[in-house]
Amino acid sequence: MDAFTGEIRLFPYNFVPQNWAYCDGSTITVQQNPALYSVIGTLYGGTPGQNFKLPNLNGRVAMGAGLAPGLTDRPVGTALGADRITMGPSNFAPHTHSVMVKDGSESGAALDIPNNTAFLAQPRNIRLYNNTAPTTTTQTLAATTVGIAGTGATSTALRNTMQPFQTLAYCICLDGEYPIRAS
Incomplete structure (x- = not known):
């Protein structure tokens, strides 16, 4: 199965597959990967026209974007919460x-x-x-x-709020099929 440029997948490996990168918030120049930049732009940070950041999913849980009844709107690229x-x-x-x-x-x-x-x-x-x-x-x-x-005395110690987890590697496709927007 071919991947789309910008597609994010979970991998069980301790390495990054070819044409993929860890979703770790790394900064990439637009010149290094104009195709990926044209897909995600600066949604996850960066300087328009110069560089952009990959999503940072280290220690985070991915959540569906959008608005649902009784919930707050969460646009793509939003990062919230604390561990x-x-x-x-x-x-x-x-x-x-x-x-x-x-x-x-x-x-x-x-x-x-x-x-x-x-x-x-x-x-x-x-x-x-x-x-x-x-x-x-x-x-x-x-x-x-x-x-x-x-x-x-009251305690100001930080309390852990993390749910139980199993770690896998979130990776983003750097070079794949270019996704065509639906009309």
């Missing part, structure tokens, strides 16, 4: 939590300090914990927006 980001509170959506509790009572032995067998008692007296399980019905507390809490 690592710094996460902070602004990365998390506001949300609420509901809490289910059982009313406690002070019918058992009252405690001043909780332990792993204590239950929250009714707040009528000073003692908040009880050593007998509550027997009353479950109550739902009102949901509230969760705020930032904690005593630890």
Whole structure:
């Protein structure tokens, strides 16, 4: 199967086939390859009329160009994204939590300090914990927006966002059949 000039393929080799080049962002002069320049121009960078860059797909995932319902338009040549980001509170959506509790009572032995067998008692007296399980019905507390809490320092370390991958070589055809534009 003959390739078109500018066609990009994945290869499983650790070398570049003849008439192909790695899609690694290399700069090529227009004089070196006027046919490829006439096909891709400076879509991936370069100086018009002097040089142009090959697409850089090292460490990137190719994505279909265009616009689809509910998506942002991505023209050919667009490069976005990062393999690592710094996460902070602004990365998390506001949300609420509901809490289910059982009313406690002070019918058992009252405690001043909780332990792993204590239950929250009714707040009528000073003692908040009880050593007998509550027997009353479950109550739902009102949901509230969760705020930032904690005593630890926030981390500014970069977090990896890469999906699992297997590497192959993206290569572009330098010299093939010239693609004729559809009318």
